[in-house]
Amino acid sequence: MPRNLYVNLPVKDLDRTVEFFTVLGFAFNPMFTDENAACMIVNDNTSVMLLVESFFATFTRKPIADAKAVTETLLALSLDSRAEVDDFVARAIAKGAVEYAEPRDLGFMYQRGIADLDGHQWEVFFMDESQFPGA
Numbered sequence: 001m002p003r004n005l006y007v008n009l010p011v012k013d014l015d016r017t018v019e020f021f022t023v024l025g026f027a028f029n030p031m032f033t034d035e036n037a038a039c040m041i042v043n044d045n046t047s048v049m050l051l052v053e054s055f056f057a058t059f060t061r062k063p064i065a066d067a068k069a070v071t072e073t074l075l076a077l078s079l080d081s082r083a084e085v086d087d088f089v090a091r092a093i094a095k096g097a098v099e100y101a102e103p104r105d106l107g108f109m110y111q112r113g114i115a116d117l118d119g120h121q122w123e124v125f126f127m128d129e130s131q132f133p134g135a
Helices: 014-023 053-059 082-094
Strands: 005-011 027-029 037-043 046-052 074-078 109-115 121-127
Touching: 005 053, 014 027, 014 037, 014 046, 014 082, 046 053, 082 109, 082 121
Parallel strands: 005 046, 074 121
Antiparallel strands: 027 037, 037 046, 109 121
């Protein structure tokens, strides 16, 4: 059995968050989606569990970070082209995300950073490994 990764993120408004990520092209696994959580499918082995804050709190003894005030994590998401990165960011901003950094072009990698509705930071990038220095 392959290893799967489930990233868990607290959200304030689950319906609004699901709508936001649906516009960005993500699908959701209905088996693990209810009024407390939505399982956003990234690929066959990776999902993001979007959990209502009160439900998220049942999994930890620590306070929940306010992702709009502190950096809790950087979530890096690869896409298939620079154009896809730009389109993804444009759609995210149109639905309420904030771009928190200038686009970065490193030659082999093109990267942009957005904060979603709850402030979680997403590094959206395209990488052409054939252009990596020393490849």
